[in-house]
Amino acid sequence: GQQLNQSPQSMFIQEGEDVSMNCTSSSIFNTWLWYKQDPGEGPVLLIALYKAGELTSNGRLTAQFGITRKDSFLNISASIPSDVGIYFCAGLAARGETSGSRLTFGEGTQLTVNP
Amino acid sequence: NAGVTQTPKFRVLKTGQSMTLLCAQDMNHEYMYWYRQDPGMGLRLIHYSVGEGTTAKGEVPDGYNVSRLKKQNFLLGLESAAPSQTSVYFCASAPPETRVSYEQYFGPGTRLTVT
Numbered sequence: 536g537q538q539l540n541q542s543p544q545s546m547f548i549q550e551g552e553d554v555s556m557n558c559t560s561s562s563i564f565n566t567w568l569w570y571k572q573d574p575g576e577g578p579v580l581l582i583a584l585y586k587a588g589e590l591t592s593n594g595r596l597t598a599q600f601g602i603t604r605k606d607s608f609l610n611i612s613a614s615i616p617s618d619v620g621i622y623f624c625a626g627l628a629a630r631g632e633t634s635g636s637r638l639t640f641g642e643g644t645q646l647t648v649n650p
Numbered sequence: 651n652a653g654v655t656q657t658p659k660f661r662v663l664k665t666g667q668s669m670t671l672l673c674a675q676d677m678n679h680e681y682m683y684w685y686r687q688d689p690g691m692g693l694r695l696i697h698y699s700v701g702e703g704t705t706a707k708g709e710v711p712d713g714y715n716v717s718r719l720k721k722q723n724f725l726l727g728l729e730s731a732a733p734s735q736t737s738v739y740f741c742a743s744a745p746p747e748t749r750v751s752y753e754q755y756f757g758p759g760t761r762l763t764v765t
Contacts, residue, residue: 541692566752568753568754570756575759576758576759577654577740577742577756577757577758577759578693578740578756579756580753580754580755583751583752583753585751585752623692623693625754627752630752632700632701635681635683635698635700635706636681636700636744636752637683637695637698637708638695638754640692640693640694641692642690642691642692643692
């Protein structure tokens with residue numbers, strides 16, 4: 536099956552630092568989604584990307600859909616303590632009833648921000 | 651508008667017992683999904699549904715059954731619980747495939763322990 540390699544697995548940073556994480560795949564995806572999961576909660580959608588090369592921002596978060604359609608990147612600028620959590624990438628290869636529009640998830644990046 | 655809700659939030663079962671997890675969404679979404687989340691393994695798809703009365707197997711379906719009798723509800727059943735099914739279970743839903751965008755929305759999760 537399809538697999539997403541997400542890195543790094545964990546990050547420990549100081550408040551105010553910028554953060555970068557990425558996902559790579561051997562397969563092409565048509566859509567990339569980035570989620571954040573707070574402890575004890577469900578994942579919450581941060582950014583959705585629909586076109587190769589697309590660069591999209593949501594506040595201090597910026598994500599890019601790789602040109603090859605096999606990777607995606609998420610950057611967080613000027614981190615704050617509430618950025619703590621697990622960040623997941625997810626790729627969508629095919630939409631529609633036949634495929635169920637199923638997502639493939641990365642294993643997550645655990646982010647810790649020290650005040 | 652409650653989004654995606656899950657009941658119960660916590661449950662402890664003994665090996666061999668059965669239970670049903672309920673997922674409900676009030677967004678009129680066609681697609682619904684059940685995932686399990688285990689440490690270091692991200693989210694894995696158990697079963698999914700592309701509409702009322704339909705279900706299909708995901709990545710890890712063994713030991714689980716599902717039903718989608720009503721569009722807004724998606725039930726996950728464990729007929730004979732095993733310790734390997736100790737996990738956090740998340741339900742998600744997605745809007746109709748005719749929309750340009752694609753986003754899955756998650757519930758808050760059910761933490762299940764099987765002893």
